[in-house]
Amino acid sequence: MNRWHLVLLFTATLAVIVVIATIAVATASPKPNGEICEPGRLCGGPPPGPGLLASAKWESTGLGYSFEYNSDVLAVTREDANGVELKVDAKYAGRLTVTAMRAGSVTREAMLDKEIGRLGKTMLGLKSDTANATRIFGPTLGYIDGVGGSYRGTSNTPQSPSSPVTIVAVAATDGHLVAVVTFALEGVDDPKIIKLYRGLVDGVAKTFRWGPIPE
């Protein structure tokens, strides 16, 4: 075989593989979902889901804050006096963490960045979510305005990039404490399901109480 025919054959084969892969990926992608709220259009209320059915309470023994969570879907996997990690016990893998520090040594922005940076260590290309369907406007925690939003990336392993990950993070302060709630959902790219699971964060954010710091 002529040496340049080799290059041509390789290029053509690779091009065919890329075209087939493009068609396959485009075909397998989730279709636009008519139920997702879009700016400027009436939206049919929050999506139904387990997020608002809080049924268990967790209280920080070190910092005094508390929140409620749906114990049918979330289970405590790790905790200490200042924070807790809960695992989603459902079809998709997810993890919700709540942690706090005394205000003064850290700002809510710095605490948010630290958490996002920590989560980003095992992720590839983590960036702010700009999709209208899943981005967050006006984040609050315990009815106090905070900072944060939605982030998208891909979980990464030494063997390969693995699956899409959506992260929601909200940080706020009442002047005494700085708290941050993060929720990471893995393996889901359907905006409808992402919004459904994000109801779990809404439940925590709405039941969050900035209690007095124990002496």
Add this chain to the structure above:
Amino acid sequence: MSDNSTLAGGPHDVTCASCSHVVPFGAYCIRCGWALDLAPRSATRRSVSEGFSAAPDEPVLSVRIVSTLFPQLPKADMSAFRVAFVVGIAFVVGLAMARMFSVALIAAAVVVPLLTLLYLVDVDVYEDEPLHIIALTMIWGAVAGTGVGLALRFADAPVPLGDVNADHLLARGVAVPIADLVLALIGPLVLLRYRRFNDVLDGATFGAMSAVSLVAAQTLVQASSLYNSGLRVPGTVMPWVLRLLEVGFTMPLIVSGVAGYATSTLWLRYRSPIRDRDSLGLLGQPLLAIAIAIAILVSSAIGMLVLERNVAFALLVSLAAIAQLLLRWALHIGLLQEAAEIETAPDIRCANCGRTTPLHSFCAGCGVSLRALPKARGNA
């Protein structure tokens, strides 16, 4: 000297200053490949600046991907494979820049296996039993890689987000790389019992082929949930570009290097004459070679888990260079040792330079190892 000139059968034989054999006059010794107009090689020259047996115009201890990964390529075809490599990289980076990460990942995974298949077709190395060889190397690797990929996709615990825990480090950083290596070696080991594939070069080729297809299949299967995420997976471009270069190039170079090195030591140990079995020194002991291979694979996996993205990339590039050097060194020594076994036979035409040379181990005209050329083209 014209390309069709005859270099053998001249009136004067000469004594090679390097191997001390009496050989036909020519530019290179047909037994050891040494340039006959040079002084005897010293131990230092042998290890540092000597020409690589499969490509005499390149030093042994240099990182040359094409001549190491595809040692039986004639020199004329090496440039085509280099261009193909660059085309492959351009495809992957171009797709990543267009933010088509999942398609770029598929392209990255198939570049090196595709080049390997093309190499087999081009050199027609195993013209008598191509299916037998491909089944026990590339197809075996693909099947094993698919199995590991499915296990990682469905049986492994979810990837921890944030801090890497000990279980994940042990599973993904240690167990999976070791399993990959063991599986990559199983197919080629079946071929070890066939005496017709008794060259070190055969062993190295089989190991490398099996390993690259295993890693490609594992990557494609494990990443399958990304294919449902649309053409444009959310994410920043530069981290993806680096990761795709790792998936498509550095990892295949690492696994092919260490698997080829490990299989070449097995071939040297069990297929070479007894006196040649220590020719690679300590590095030629199969158990040590497998331990080194595991150490390199585990280091690369743990590096990716715990190091910052750019540092991990630099580590992988360094490990890929080391793995390729190990493979290249094993190939070189294997080819040199096998050369001493052969009696001189009638002339053939060298597939590398086109000149006539005695059928032995190295071309008297260009110094290429005739064992590193396609069997169909009349090598020893």
